[in-house]
Amino acid sequence: MEYKVYKNKIVMQNSSEFDIKHILECGQVFRYKVVESGYEVYALEHKARVYCQKDTTTIFCDDTTFFQKYFDFDTDYAKIKSELRDTEILENALELGSGIRILRQDPLEIIISFIISANNNIPRIKKSLERLCERYGVKKGEYYAFPTLQKLKKVPEAFFLEIGCGYRAPYLVKTIQMLSEKFIQSLYSMDIIEARKELIKLSGVGGKVADCILLFGYYRTNVFPCDTWIKKVYVQHFNGDCKLPAGKISEYFVSLYGNNAGFAQQYLYYYKRLKEKKKVKEIKNG
DNA sequence: CCCCAGGCGACTC
């Protein structure tokens, strides 16, 4: 991918491997919002504004080094896509979500976000996280940083209830008490099986959430989070058994795509959600 | 009223 880095911006031309809409709306990140003709995205204490006009994408930000890493600029997505283009459904998904990239996000932010995500819908997850940051994150001008672990340890269960976390509130409190910087760091170098086992020990973290944490928080791309949408993909496009548990479906896709499994999952998830949304709209409009 | 949302924990057997 070709790009130029300036003092406070990164500029890309004809970037077929970078589409900010695809990146933000494929379910890996919740702290972003639509602004005039672009998006604003928040990561830890940083903020970026991304605009796309014709063939030019511009990332305005406070720290270009941070966001080059965050947007995964060192990975060759053209190569990954060529390796994944093996079936009709993948071909369609790769075309629809051609500009998807897996973000290098902060593990703590991802752990909290995906505990909240369980059996929840995206608008509500976004709202809960926004209110958590507003109350416990450091104010950075007109936005808020994600709370530090130290700050999170002071959040009472009642507050998580107040911001709409529902029955996940006690899970969050319990998990935050279990977390330490050392634990979070230790997972980077841990064997994937072991890391997954450690994450599942956390309250509110099962197999699916653990896979999301590994993929989005630790960039472990040889996992395949299986949720309700992916289940539909498996049944409808891979001739799968609808009674098969999520863990087995996940294993199936990892055996199929190996270190590209996480990427495949994002393309398929984005594809299925968009298609389903479109179908609902069509029904509504007659 | 129903069903669903990026599932998990507790409880069975």
Added chain:
DNA sequence: GAGTCGCATGGG
């Protein structure tokens, strides 16, 4: 170990 079930909460 696999199979049920309840779960807060808001939207369609």
